[in-house]
Amino acid sequence: MREITIPESGAKRKLLDAAEILFAIHGFDLVTVRHVSQRVEMNVASVNYHFGSRAGLLATVILQYATPLHEQRLALLDTAERKGFGKITSIEAILEAYLSPVLLRIGSTELPEENFYQLLGRIFADHGKALPQPYRDSFQSVNERFIRAFAKVLPGLALEDLAARFHFIQGALIHLLAHQATLLQGTKSPQTMGQSIERLVRFAATGLRERLVVEDVVAVKDTPQAMFNF
Amino acid sequence: MREITIPESGAKRKLLDAAEILFAIHGFDLVTVRHVSQRVEMNVASVNYHFGSRAGLLATVILQYATPLHEQRLALLDTAERKGFGKITSIEAILEAYLSPVLLRIGSTELPEENFYQLLGRIFADHGKALPQPYRDSFQSVNERFIRAFAKVLPGLALEDLAARFHFIQGALIHLLAHQATLLQGTKSPQTMGQSIERLVRFAATGLRERLVVEDVVAVKDTPQAMFNF
């Protein structure tokens, strides 16, 4: 599998900057190599020369943002776990390890805050669907790592329920990232993303602590791995 | 504003059936009028003849699903509110009025269950972005109606916090709809959507009941309408 390195400057960087904001605003499907190259007044062949293809450009953009975010999430999770479990705040610590890294805007170079969140929302909405399989697996392994961390501090909860709740939290985050900008239109005192994330942490922590006893939700015991397929 | 009526049979119905499943699988941006017409072995001009344009076809598909769902949600909410508040179960009743109508698969004619949920997820992920403004307003008014209903049974919670939490729940539902199918790959005893919705009701109800006292989340008092812009 080819490694993708992120250029600091030069022609590749210029094209990436253009691609990032266009993908953020219009989505992955509607942006053409012409839109990208024309935005920075380069020729139409430049994208294919520097990234091989349109797909190569898209993969580079996605990995530039997803990879450091994944690393930051896992690093914060490691730190939270080393500080020890059993404390009342451990659920919040894991949630913050997962949610707060989006606030660091890592991977971003020139992108305005609003477009950074939009782009991140699009990237995680389809779980790196535009990436080759090996890269997609990294999305999945981060999910699995977090679900197992929650399982340790919520021993009374079935893994199936935990996976479902984690999926809910992931959806809430993606929706927030995708629509925070439009949510603020016309507001004089805009909510910052930090405030929204803080709200989500509290909402999710309470929801996770709900002790589930449902008769009609049957436990699934056959293929554990299937639970992490998202 | 032109009314859009849904045909029961005939050429329009055939084209709609094709369009629905293609939009569900590939997304709104990648499906062409040729894909649609060729799927049911009709000529390329048929879409433009029957729907005026590609955009007209897309709007018809979206409204066919969104309109009855909106009506069902509001009808269930009215029923829940008439049964009286103050009971411990009122939060769950409102949540079920919002979430459970997706299980009825209303608006659907020929769509397999998996694709129905996918399509609904795509429709609500972008709040009817592909629709003319008057229709988009109906998405927003349903949200506002539900947030106000929650406010009555959660009087201690600021409207800003409520709106944020409702947005989280909406995101969780959309993510669930969009990925329920892939979530089940490889599972022998698949979770039904009904079970997932039941899990979401419990998770969300608990999260909504969390009594928020946060110093760093400042109340916004200027433009109330901006809170419902989603």
Added chain:
DNA sequence: GTCTATAAAGTGATAGAC
């Protein structure tokens, strides 16, 4: 590395025969 020209295929929409 940059750029123009072009290939080969696809796009939405429409004119006009039937």
Added chain:
DNA sequence: GTCTATCACTTTATAGAC
């Protein structure tokens, strides 16, 4: 209403000049 042919344009990608 149906269908073919076609228009005017856009798409990704590449060959080849500089």
